Amino acid sequence: MLTTYALIAFAIAALGGLILASNVLRGRLAPWSVSILHALLGATGLLLLIAQVVQGSAAGRVVGALGLLVVAALGGFYLASLHLKKAIAPKGVVFLHAGLAVVGFLVLLSAVLAA
Numbered sequence: 001m002l003t004t005y006a007l008i009a010f011a012i013a014a015l016g017g018l019i020l021a022s023n024v025l026r027g028r029l030a031p032w033s034v035s036i037l038h039a040l041l042g043a044t045g046l047l048l049l050i051a052q053v054v055q056g057s058a059a060g061r062v063v064g065a066l067g068l069l070v071v072a073a074l075g076g077f078y079l080a081s082l083h084l085k086k087a088i089a090p091k092g093v094v095f096l097h098a099g100l101a102v103v104g105f106l107v108l109l110s111a112v113l114a115a
Contacts, residue, residue, distance in 0.1 A: 002048045002049070002051055002052040002055075003048070003049065003052055003058070003062055003108060003111060003112050003115070004112055005048050006044075006045040006046075006048035006049045006052070006108065007045075007105070007108055007109060007112050009041045009042070009044045009045035009048065010041070010042065010045040010069070010101070010104075010105050010108065011105070012041050013037075013038050013041035013042045013045065014101070014102075014105065016034050016035075016037050016038035016041065017038055017098060017101065019034050020034060020035060020038060020094075021094050021098060024088060024089050024091065024094050025091065025094075027088055028088070029083065029086060029088065030083070032083075035080065035083055038076075039076065039080065042069075042073060042076065042101075043073075045069070046066070046069060046070065046073060049062060049065065049066045049069070049108070050066065053066060059111050059114070059115070061107055061108070061110055061111035061114070062108065062111045064107050065104045065105075065107040065108035065111060066104075067104075068100055068101075068103055068104030068107060069100075069101065069104035069105075069108075071100055072097055072100035072101040072104055075093060075096060075097035075100065076097055078093065079093060079094065079097060
């Protein structure tokens with residue numbers, strides 16, 4: 001059940017991520033409110049997945065998704081640090097962050113659907 005809630009949190013976070021990425025692709029800084037909401041939802045999803053893994057009831061795909069999403073989160077921290085400096089993030093980093101998050105989301109979705 002925690003994986004389903006995590007999936008929902010990540011899906012909503014992804015919507016914010018689209019807004020953030022579209023701003024970067026246009027050479028603009030995104031609104032802080034969207035950035036904070038995106039980060040909070042992503043962190044919520046990660047905490048839910050960690051709880052599932054710590055309980056010992058997580059499928060291998062959930063653990064794999066968690067790994068991918070943690071790496072995506074590390075990229076997100078870097079992007080947030082640039083945002084704090086009022087610097088536009090490099091598009092390549094944005095695409096890498098988004099790509100890892102999407103793959104992690106899809107792996108998690110496959111685990112939820114298989115359960």
